[in-house]
Amino acid sequence: xxxxxxxxxxxxxxxxxxxxxxxxxxxxxxxxxxxxxxxxxxxxxxxxxxxxxxxxxxxxxxxxxxxxxxxxxxxxxxxxxxxxxxxxxxxxxxxxxxxxxxxxxxxxxxxxxxx
Amino acid sequence: xxxxxxxxxxxxxxxxxxxxxxxxxxxxxxxxxxxxxxxxxxxxxxxxxxxxxxxxxxxxxxxxxxxxxxxxxxxxxxxxxxxxxxxxxxxxxxxxxxxxxxxxxxxxxxxxxxx
Numbered sequence: 404x405x406x407x408x409x410x411x412x413x414x415x416x417x418x419x420x421x422x423x424x425x426x427x428x429x430x431x432x433x434x435x436x437x438x439x440x441x442x443x444x445x446x447x448x449x450x451x452x453x454x455x456x457x458x459x460x461x462x463x464x465x466x467x468x469x470x471x472x473x474x475x476x477x478x479x480x481x482x483x484x485x486x487x488x489x490x491x492x493x494x495x496x497x498x499x500x501x502x503x504x505x506x507x508x509x510x511x512x513x514x515x516x517x518x
Numbered sequence: 519x520x521x522x523x524x525x526x527x528x529x530x531x532x533x534x535x536x537x538x539x540x541x542x543x544x545x546x547x548x549x550x551x552x553x554x555x556x557x558x559x560x561x562x563x564x565x566x567x568x569x570x571x572x573x574x575x576x577x578x579x580x581x582x583x584x585x586x587x588x589x590x591x592x593x594x595x596x597x598x599x600x601x602x603x604x605x606x607x608x609x610x611x612x613x614x615x616x617x618x619x620x621x622x623x624x625x626x627x628x629x630x631x632x633x
Contacts, residue, residue, distance in 0.1 A: 437622075446522075446608050446624030447561075492561065505574070508561040 406430045407495050409509035417517055420483055424512045426476040426493030434496040438467050438478045441490045441511070450478070450491075483516045490514070520545065522611045522625035530631045536597040539628045541609030543590050549573070549612035550592040551622065552584060556605045566612070567592050596630075604632045 407428045416422050428436070435454045439447035451460045451467040453476070460467050464481045480487055493509040523542045531537050543550050551574075552564040563576040567586035584594040596603055606627045613621040 439624075444606075444627075444629070446610075446627050448624065449622060452621060494561075506563055508563075510560045 406507045407493055407509040409491075409493050409512050411512060412510070413513040413515070415515045415517060416483055418483060418485055421479065421481050422483060422514065424478045424480075424491050424493075424514070426478070426495075426509055428474050428476070428493075428495045428507070428509075430474075430495040430497045430507050432498045433471060433474075434498040436467075436469055436476050436496070437494045438465070438476075439492040439494060440487075441492060443489070447492055480514075485516050485518060488514060488516045522609060522623055524607075524609050524625040524628050526628060527626065528629045528631075530633060531599050532633050533599055533601060535599050536595065537599060537630060538593055538595045539607055539609075539630075541592045541594075541611075541625060543592070543609075543611030544613075544623055547611040547613060547623075548590050549614075550586060550590065551610040551612060552592070552594050553608040553610065554578075554605045555608055555627070561608070564594065564607075599632045601632050604630060606630075 410425045435452055437452045438450040440450055441447040450462050450465050453460050453469045455471050458469050466479045469476045490511040490513050492511045495507050497505040525540045549568040551566040553561050555561045564578055565572055565584050566574040570586045581597045586592045606629050608627045609625045610622040
């Protein structure tokens with residue numbers, strides 16, 4: 404079972420609408436959680452990175468939340484644009500014994516924004 | 519500053535051949551991670567190099583290997599290619615700062631097709 408579960412698997416919304424993507428994890432001990440945006444055929448681009456003590460972080464129209472107690476994170480996209488069409492990947496890092504980060508990847512949510 | 523560069527961008531090989539992919543990280547970054555991305559498995563961690571030493575390794579067979587040079591450039595090699603090795607291979611340049619979790623910057627990837 405994947406330690407990072409994302410939902411929904413795919414999502415279609417109209418331009419200008421808001422949407423929320425979910426990420427639930429069981430990774431432990433928790434180090435940090437990141438959201439990446441990946442356009443088709445390109446490398447992922449970091450949107451936000453959150454540590455245990457942070458519960459909200461914004462990057463323009465993207466707002467990520469983190470509830471470390473319930474081990475849930477969400478990525479909220481406001482006033483969507485056609486360029487938001489991409490895969491959004493949640494990555495959770497566990498603190499490993501040698502102090503390096505052991506990263507676990509979600510399968511991603513494929514977002515399509517239609518005009 | 520210049521981003522992460524990967525070469526080649528596209529590659530076609532046949533089963534049984536071997537391949538070498540190259541990655542140049544962001545100037546000043548000493549850590550490089552490699553990932554395999556396929557539609558079915560998503561992003562999977564291959565290995566991480568720091569100061570010419572392999573620091574972390576994912577769960578891939580020994581056909582997958584890598585190295586890092588003194589200028590932080592890294593190469594990964596896949597020997598005896600199999601059809602299932604067809605994937606997008608991503609290199610990430612890791613910013614220093616283990617305590618907060620490394621900020622990662624991905625390259626555009628190398629699309630490998632094995633025929």
